[in-house]
Amino acid sequence: MLFFIEVLIGGLLAGVMYSLVALGFVLIYKASGVLNFAQGSMVLFAALSFVSILAMGVPFWLALLLTLAIMVLLGVVIEKVVLRPLVNQPQITLFMATIGLSILIEALGQMIWGSQVHGLDLGINDIPFNFYGVFISQFDLFAAGCAAVLVAGLSLFFHKTKIGRALRAVADDHQAAMSVGIPLKHVWTVVWAAAGFVALVAGLLWGSRLGVQFALTLVVLKALPVLILGGFTSVPGAIVGGLIIGATEKLAEVFIGPYFGGGIENWFPYALALVFLLIRPDGLFGEKHIERV
């Protein structure tokens, strides 16, 4: 039983890491209806930039600020160069454009910063501590804390600031938002900048977990089932979806996996999300929409 709880908690905390990536997707999807496949590459780009700047001898906090500036710039450029010209195209076209974007950013990152694997130490001990007999990773707890702060921050931003309210209006209805004088382009720019920031946080946490390397882009594949489960438009959905995926994935891997020779973590979340999808086609928190003809 204790072992079960330990696996469960480990899974939930891993799920928080998935949620972090999924959050970036939700931000952009909410505001512009684009499923940004390049989110994973942005995570890699952020982590790569940060460790490379750090390696130049720049102090930690300054490096963080510089990377943030780079990510915001990247987000703004993407919005202007790639997505603005594709406004009103079918969603699938936009999605394919972001797939192109993802390999472009991957290549760009490695062309600028090199492709060797970097370590990233955030100075957090990864020694598990004992909590009534259950071992919990300190690092995972820290990551969960970061995610919580991020979500709280984003919620405040959306609900308390003028730009946040504008953003929610845009998410509801582009046309209507424009007609009441919300500068759509301005809002999109802010969203992409914010997505760059989320990518940075995810990049730092994932980077210090896995090492900063190409494989970081694959976190996008972990985030997709989370999004299916939670719905593409819901911040709470991204969190809850992440937790569910993280927990079931670890439990399945530990308790069911051995019967199949293991290695099921690649497809299991998808299968889970799919089964769920057949029951609720719009996800856990997704908005139901009525098709009009």
Added chain:
Amino acid sequence: MIYRETGQYKSNYGADEQIFPIRQDRIGVMIILALAYLVVPFIGNDYWFSAILIPFLVLSLAAIGLNLLTGYAGQLSLGSAGFMAVGAFAAYNFMLRIEGMPFLLGFILAGLSAAAVGIVFGLPSLRVKGFYLAAATLASQFFIEWVLTKFPWFTNYSASGVITAQKMVLFGYAFDTPVSRYVLTLVIVTLLALVAKNLVRTRTGRDWMAIRDMDVAAEVIGIPMLKTKLLAFAISSFYLGVAGALWAYCYLGTVEPQAFELTRSFQLLFIIIIGGMGTIVGAFFGAAFIVFFPIFLNLFTSTVFAGQLDPGMLSHLEQFVFGSLIIFFLIVEPLGLARLWQLGKQKLRLWPFPH
């Protein structure tokens, strides 16, 4: 002045419903086929056959398969390489386990196996659309990869997971030289491309496009959603399955599940985006581009940078240009090279007059 349809009057609908209604197009295709069948086999060398022409043909075939599903029926698939894997390993096992199985029958069975798997993974398309479906096709990609890696029966308990393709013998003739494998591949690809063209210009293809462009209207017209979508998945997977078998048997000779990873699925998607979604000829353009572009880039950089660029940098550069091109095509010409080709012909029709 040469490319002009003036004077080619059609007196019946049969003449207008040909694959190439314009005479010059028919002549052009004949010339290309004649070159491919009668000239290339005699002037090409082994390197050209094995490293360029065969992969080009196989990728074209696979891209046609993906294009039927994504370009025509509008169901975005990110798992196409998975179906290639099914084809490759199905062909291997049919020939391994059934004594005297002719390899052509093996290829057909490979296609049918992939089609069956395709139908199963196409089932979610009845409930979910767009991104949700794209994500679901990723599940097929990972699941197939996992099955082929985890169950050694499929690789006949090969320790490395690599399978070696059996010999291909037809009426006592063994296809064991690069040129013979090139001709074999060419025949299969020509035939299947023709079949694909026939499918898309008849009701089957129109129903697919109808679902792609406006599914509610298609349903109101009476097009059966379930049957039409699953048929698209089945036929697309059949093409991918045969392409997978050709990849193993005619191109590499040995193959492992890792040859059909997600990057291959993306590669096929890039081929149809660059070549032209919803066209058959686009698959060939796109495949040619993806095969030849790295070679040109390599030549170009080694001339400009005098070989200074390390291979890692070169592959990043290649990726970078691909990524940019995909975005470029989606923004500027969503119908890809096939559309540019068509526009070029349009201009030629009027040339030398401006209008």
Added chain:
Amino acid sequence: MAESRHLGDIILKIDHISLSFGGIKALVDISFQVRRGEFLAIIGPNGAGKSSMLNVINGVYHPQTGTVTYKGETRHHMPPHRAAELGIGRTFQNIALFKGMTVLDNIKTGRSLKIKPNFLMNAIWFGPARREELEHRRKVEEIIDFLRLEDIRRTPVGMLPYGLQKRVELGRALAAEPDLLLLDEPMAGMNIEEKQAMCRFALDVNDEFGTTVVLIEHDMGVVMDISDRVVVLDYGRKIADGTPDEVRQNPEVIKAYLGVGH
């Protein structure tokens, strides 16, 4: 002219249909009948539930209560493709053409149900597939001639102006040779000449092919001259049903259109 034409038996009977989305009542207890060969107009202000009514008839929406009887078959719910098989054709308020396809292919697709060869025959082309494609091409060309679309048959519909797109959509519906044709605001957004042309086409379909037509329009003027009978909806309720003259004098209709106090 309305009186001179012979009307047949009842082809469509709407019986106490109610439909709501969440808390919003789109249709409340609607009943009316359509006779074979009739030209019926459903009119009403915006949001009166006209499109919802059509969507119920051909099965896109499922009403909570009530039945639809079509050709003697009574159903609570009929799937859209079944409606098509039974000969119900339809155009849409917001053009729902297949944008990537040519005019010719759009209209051909309208005939899909009548084209029998399966995909294997299509793959081979020679034989049944070719024979049927050519035969149906001839039928499609008749529609193209009828609607005067000859010079644009190879044009992708996405590139056509609005008025022509509406005409192509009519062609696509006609291609199935429907017994009952539902037209959802075929004249919306058109100039007066285009409206007249569209009226002409709709009337010709009704006259020449004997097709029963149910037409939706929010502009009273146009339909009064061409319909045999008019049903008026307002806020999801039927407020009038009769000949154009009867409806024109109905006080409720006047109120709905002009507002109270006039």
